[in-house]
Amino acid sequence: MEHTDTQSKPNVFTIVDMEPNQAGVIVEIRGGQKIASRLSTLGLVVGANIKKVSRHILQGPVVVETGRTQIAIGFGMAQKVLVFCTQGGE
Amino acid sequence: MNLLLMGNPNVGKSVVFSRLTGVHVISSNYPGTTVEFTKGYMHFDEKTIEVIDVPGVYTLEPVSKAEEVACEMLDADNVVINVVNATNLIRSLNLTLQLIKKKIPMIIALNLWDEAKHTGIQIDVEKLQQILGVPCIPICALTGEGFKGLVLKIKDAKPGAYEYEEHERLHEAGNITESVEKITHRHHKLSEQLRDATISPVRGSLIALIVLFYTFQIIRFIGEGLINHVFTPLFENLWTPLMLHVSSLFGGVGFIHDIFIGRLIDGKIDYNQSFGLLTTGMFIEFGVVLPYVFAFYIILSFLEDSGYLPRLAVLSDNIMHRLGMHGMSIIPMMLGLGCNVPASLSTRIMDTKRERFIASTLMAIAVPCMAQIAMVVGLLGKHGEAGLWIVFVTLFAVWIVLGVILNRVMSGESTEMFLEIPPYRFPYLPGLIKKVWMRIIWFIREGVPWIMVGIFIANILHTSGIIEVIAKFTQPVICGIFGLPVEAAGALLIGFLRKDVAVGMLAPLGLTLPQLIVSSVVLTMYFPCVATFSILLKELGIRDMLKATGIMIISSLLVGGMLNLILGQCGWMIR
Ligand SMILES: Nc1nc2c(ncn2[C@@H]2O[C@H](COP(=O)(O)OP(=O)(O)OP(=O)(O)O)[C@@H](O)[C@H]2O)c(=O)[nH]1
Ligand SMILES: [Mg+2]
Numbered sequence: 107m108e109h110t111d112t113q114s115k116p117n118v119f120t121i122v123d124m125e126p127n128q129a130g131v132i133v134e135i136r137g138g139q140k141i142a143s144r145l146s147t148l149g150l151v152v153g154a155n156i157k158k159v160s161r162h163i164l165q166g167p168v169v170v171e172t173g174r175t176q177i178a179i180g181f182g183m184a185q186k187v188l189v190f191c192t193q194g195g196e
Numbered sequence: 197m198n199l200l201l202m203g204n205p206n207v208g209k210s211v212v213f214s215r216l217t218g219v220h221v222i223s224s225n226y227p228g229t230t231v232e233f234t235k236g237y238m239h240f241d242e243k244t245i246e247v248i249d250v251p252g253v254y255t256l257e258p259v260s261k262a263e264e265v266a267c268e269m270l271d272a273d274n275v276v277i278n279v280v281n282a283t284n285l286i287r288s289l290n291l292t293l294q295l296i297k298k299k300i301p302m303i304i305a306l307n308l309w310d311e312a313k314h315t316g317i318q319i320d321v322e323k324l325q326q327i328l329g330v331p332c333i334p335i336c337a338l339t340g341e342g343f344k345g346l347v348l349k350i351k352d353a354k355p356g357a358y359e360y361e362e363h364e365r366l367h368e369a370g371n372i373t374e375s376v377e378k379i380t381h382r383h384h385k386l387s388e389q390l391r392d393a394t395i396s397p398v399r400g401s402l403i404a405l406i407v408l409f410y411t412f413q414i415i416r417f418i419g420e421g422l423i424n425h426v427f428t429p430l431f432e433n434l435w436t437p438l439m440l441h442v443s444s445l446f447g448g449v450g451f452i453h454d455i456f457i458g459r460l461i462d463g464k465i466d467y468n469q470s471f472g473l474l475t476t477g478m479f480i481e482f483g484v485v486l487p488y489v490f491a492f493y494i495i496l497s498f499l500e501d502s503g504y505l506p507r508l509a510v511l512s513d514n515i516m517h518r519l520g521m522h523g524m525s526i527i528p529m530m531l532g533l534g535c536n537v538p539a540s541l542s543t544r545i546m547d548t549k550r551e552r553f554i555a556s557t558l559m560a561i562a563v564p565c566m567a568q569i570a571m572v573v574g575l576l577g578k579h580g581e582a583g584l585w586i587v588f589v590t591l592f593a594v595w596i597v598l599g600v601i602l603n604r605v606m607s608g609e610s611t612e613m614f615l616e617i618p619p620y621r622f623p624y625l626p627g628l629i630k631k632v633w634m635r636i637i638w639f640i641r642e643g644v645p646w647i648m649v650g651i652f653i654a655n656i657l658h659t660s661g662i663i664e665v666i667a668k669f670t671q672p673v674i675c676g677i678f679g680l681p682v683e684a685a686g687a688l689l690i691g692f693l694r695k696d697v698a699v700g701m702l703a704p705l706g707l708t709l710p711q712l713i714v715s716s717v718v719l720t721m722y723f724p725c726v727a728t729f730s731i732l733l734k735e736l737g738i739r740d741m742l743k744a745t746g747i748m749i750i751s752s753l754l755v756g757g758m759l760n761l762i763l764g765q766c767g768w769m770i771r
Contacts, residue, residue, distance in 0.1 A: 147254035148616055149287060151366055163397040166514035167523065167613050174284055174315075175619075176391070178510040180522060180612025 117191050121158065121168055121184040129157040130191035137186040145187065148177050156189065198246045199238075199350065200269055202295065203279035204288055205229075205252030206618050208307040211337035211627070212279055213249035216347070220634050221249055223627070224500035225618050226509075228252070228524065228545035231262040233269060240347060248274075251544075254287070256294045261544040261552065275353045276302040277346075282312035282319055282334065285377055289369035292328065296356030302330055303353045305346055309334040311619075316380040324376045329357030338624050387620055394507045395617070404511050407504065411495050418491035419570065427483045431467070439465055439475055455655055468703040471658075477651045480571070480700050481644055486636070488570035492534050493635045501623035501631075505530065506615060513613045519599025520554040520606065521546065522613040528555050532563035535639065536728040539563070540735055547611045549740075554602050556732055557744045560724040561751060562595035564695070567643065571699035572716045579709045586763075587716045594721065594755055598747070642727060643694075650690050650697035657686055677753060678714050679760040681705060691719045693726055710763035714756055722752035 118133060132154045135142045142151075149172050150156070159169040165181040179187075199216075201209045205227030214220050217236025223229055234249040250269055251262040258264040270276075278295055280288040295302055306312075306319065325332045331349045335342030360368045394400050439457060446453035448460060457465065458472025465472075467479035499505055505527060513523030524545055532539035536559065543555045564572070576583040603610065657663040666689060667674075667682040674680050674688065683705050691698035698719050702712065723745070724732065733741045 143255075143257070144259065144614060146366060147259075147290070148614070149290075149366070159392060160396045160400075164514050165517075166397060167510055169395050169510065169617070173286060175287075176395070176617040178395075178506075178513070178523070178613055178615045178617055180513065180614060183612040183614060 118188050119191060121156075121170060121179065121187045121189060122162065122181065124158040124189060124191060126158055126161050128191050129155065129193050130189040131155055132187060133190045134188040135186060136188070137183075141183060141186055145179075145183070148175075149173055150177070150179075150187065198248055198274045200248050200250055200274045200276045201279055202250055202266065202270070202276050202291070203252060203307075204254055204281060204284075204291060205616070207252065207279050207281040207288065208337040209252060209279045210249055212277070212305065212307065212335070213247060215337060215340055215343060217247050220630060222631060222634070224497075224505075225503040225621050226500065226506045226527070227616055227618070228260075228262060228527065228542075229500075231541055231544040232265060238347075240350060254291060256291070256298070260547050265544075270298070270300070274300070275350065276300050277350075278302050278304045279307050280304050282306045282308050283315060283317055285319065286369050286373040289372055290366055292356075293358065293360060293365050293369060296328065296330075296358050297360075297362075299355040301353040301355055303346075303349050304328070304330055304332040305342075306332060306334040307337050309342065310336045310339070311621075318378040318380065320376045320378075324372070327358065327372055327376070330354060338627065391620060394504070395510055397511070400507065400511050404508055407499075407508075411499070415488065415491045415495055416573075418494065419488035419573075422487035422490065423484065427487055431479060431483050435478065436465055439472075442474070451659075454659070455652065458655075468700070471651060471655060471701075473648050473651055476700060477647055477697075480696050481640075481647050484574050485567045485570045485643075485696050486639070488573075489534070489566045489639050490632070490636060492566045493632045496530065496534060497628050497631045497635075498623055499530075501621065501628055503618045503620045506617050509613070509615065510617065515596075517610050518603065519558065519596065520603030520610050521551050521599075522610055524613060524615060525551065525555045528559050529563055532559045533566060533569070534635070535565050535567070536560060536563065536724055537642070537731055540728055540731040543735065548608065550606055550608045551610060553736060553740055553744070554599065554606070556736060557602065557747055558595055558599050560728060560732060560744065561598065561721050561748050562591045564591065564720040565725075568695035568699060568720060571696045575699060575703060576709070576712050576716065579712070583709050583713050586713050590713075590717050590755065590759065591720060594751065598751060602747075646694045646725070646727065647697055650694040653693070654686060654690050654697065654701060657689070663689075673753070677757040677760065678718060679764060680707070680711050680715055684711075684715055687715065687719065688722070691725070692723055695719060695725055710760070713763060714759050717759060718752050718756040721748060721755060723748055 132150060132152050135145060135152060154172055157171045159171050159176060162168045162181055167178045167180050168184040169176055169178050201213055203209050210221045210223035210230050213236060216238045219236035221234050230249060230251045236247050237244050238247050248269065251266045253263045253266045256267055258267045276295060278292050280292065321332050321334055331352045333342055333346045333349055335346055394403050443453065443457045443460065456472050456474050458470030458475050461469050465475050467476050470476050509523035509526045512526050516523050516525050527545060528539045528542045531542050539559050540556055543552045546552045546555055572587060573584060663686050667685040670685045671682050674684055675682060687698045687701040690701055702715055736744065
């Protein structure tokens with residue numbers, strides 16, 4: 107697996123950089139309180155389990171699964187969510 | 197006491213509302229269907245109480261205009277029915293806990309109980325009731341199961357008794373959910389595969405193209421079929437003879453005769469040229485437009501209720517971003533193809549003023565409503581498909597180019613899409629039929645008066661000779677820029693009132709195909725009909741509406757003029 111991301115921890119990626127089907131736990135949300143509280147309305151908070159469903163193309167939205175629902179997240183927003191990946195990938 | 201229906205988006209509040217009050221409102225399988233509040237009444241305890249359907253919210257801090265509407269409602273001294281999604285308790289409880297903190301008397305309706313059962317989710321209602329301290333009732337809004345109990349419990353509504361720290365809210369919602377919920381098995385494989393395929397960028401986009409292609413094919417098939425096999429025979433064999441009879445009662449001439457029956461052409465009624473209220477008016481509304489409107493709403497309702505539209509929103513997010521909006525703006529565009537009026541309202545699901553402005557302007561300029569499309573198809577279709585393609589491809593190009601320009605010149609940028617994608621559902625047929633019926637009735641009620649006013653004014657303009665004065669004034673634009681005969685001034689004038697009548701007024705002018713193309717495009721772009729205009733004015737405010745109007749006029753002059761030039765040079769190719 108290759109990533110352009112320069113993370114200090116090897117297993118932490120932004121949602122954008124995760125592989126489809128990869129799952130993990132949200133460890134950090136960047137970009138301030140406003141984004142964090144918006145994300146929290148659909149259950150995306152630090153500690154939440156998520157699984158990536160589909161990859162973006164041309165900076166389109168990313169789809170993730172959390173709990174029982176799928177959520178589409180705009181590219182810019184998805185870049186701000188860091189996930190510690192525990193399993194899966196291609 | 198008012199009853200407020202509050203809950204997350206897409207949990208079935210509008211269905212509950214319809215059932216409680218008998219007032220039918222639109223419900224669809226995507227978040228953001230309801231964008232304004234609707235009032236209705238129900239009898240209860242020998243009293244009549246007001247029930248209010250409210251846009252869905254995830255929290256009490258509004259993000260979009262629609263959510264603002266909902267949160268503003270909450271201040272008055274109301275009782276809340278908190279409609280909760282039984283298949284996603286944790287998310288719903290996040291809002292419930294906020295309502296509890298506000299000390300608002302409430303009861304909880306656990307809706308989608310049927311779906312919860314299917315997906316293997318069990319909720320211990322008794323325990324939930326104890327924890328929260330408010331009455332909880334499982335219901336299925338579609339079938340009405342549990343409603344008797346729900347209505348009986350209204351009088352037991354009380355503020356909840358659950359204490360928690362604000363920053364722990366999500367956590368608490370999780371804990372409560374865990375303690376009352378039991379999950380036995382997971383969903384079905386097939387629907388999961390469909391779900392994943394339709395949302396992946398590559399496969400999903402291909403599927404979307406196929407879906408859209410067939411959507412238009414089916415609409416045309418149903419629309420044309422109804423016209424050819426039902427409405428045309430009805431008019432020819434029933435209505436025309438009747439109108440001829442009425443005409444002879446009037447003696448075939450006179451002012452009154454001409455208003456209702458119109459001019460007789462060689463002693464006969466010609467729906468294209470007579471222009472009487474009861475002849476051309478009725479024919480446009482029922483003989484041409486209604487079949488297409490009906491066809492469109494069947495298909496649209498199917499797309500809405502199945503849950504496909506939010507997928508389309510995700511797939512188109514990419515393009516929409518370049519036009520200054522995000523994917524959900526596909527909703528006002530799709531609705532706009534039916535009628536621009538509800539589409540203007542639905543721009544409220546967008547987050548910022550900028551996005552609402554861009555979405556409204558693009559929709560009003562480049563998205564023709566089904567009434568107009570039907571007339572254009574009827575008029576240009578006779579000359580083959582090429583003319584129709586040019587009209588719709590031009591409008592699509594205008595939509596893209598104008599969006600890109602607006603996105604560049606307006607300060608600010610488009611916000612990110614953030615959308616809960618609902619599960620696919622098989623449309624509930626009685627609900628779907630009801631919805632199509634509602635929309636048809638609405639179309640007739642709103643449409644017929646305007647069509648009649650349009651035809652009436654068209655008549656007055658002609659008989660009084662005012663039209664010639666206007667024609668003289670507008671000649672430089674109409675003849676000079678658009679290359680149309682001066683008589684087209686009448687159509688452009690009536691286009692302010694009603695697009696279908698305006699297109700109908702082109703029929704007797706004997707235009708060439710290039711002229712028909714130019715006039716169809718210009719009629720779509722230069723101004724929305726009054727009904728749309730008045731809604732947009734309310735939604736955008738005077739200043740922004742003036743801006744939008746300026747954009748409409750300038751772009752229609754540009755595009756109409758250019759089309760005229762190009763078709764004048766290359767028109768031979770399509771003749
Ligand atoms: N299976 C099932 N479907 C339901 C039930 N109640 C509502 N639905 C469906 O759920 C979808 C959403 O219903 P709406 O009434 O539009 O939801 P809403 O809460 O008003 O949504 P917004 O106006 O967007 O906030 C529709 O497709 C309904 O047919 C139910 O009890 N069972
Ligand atoms: Mg609703």
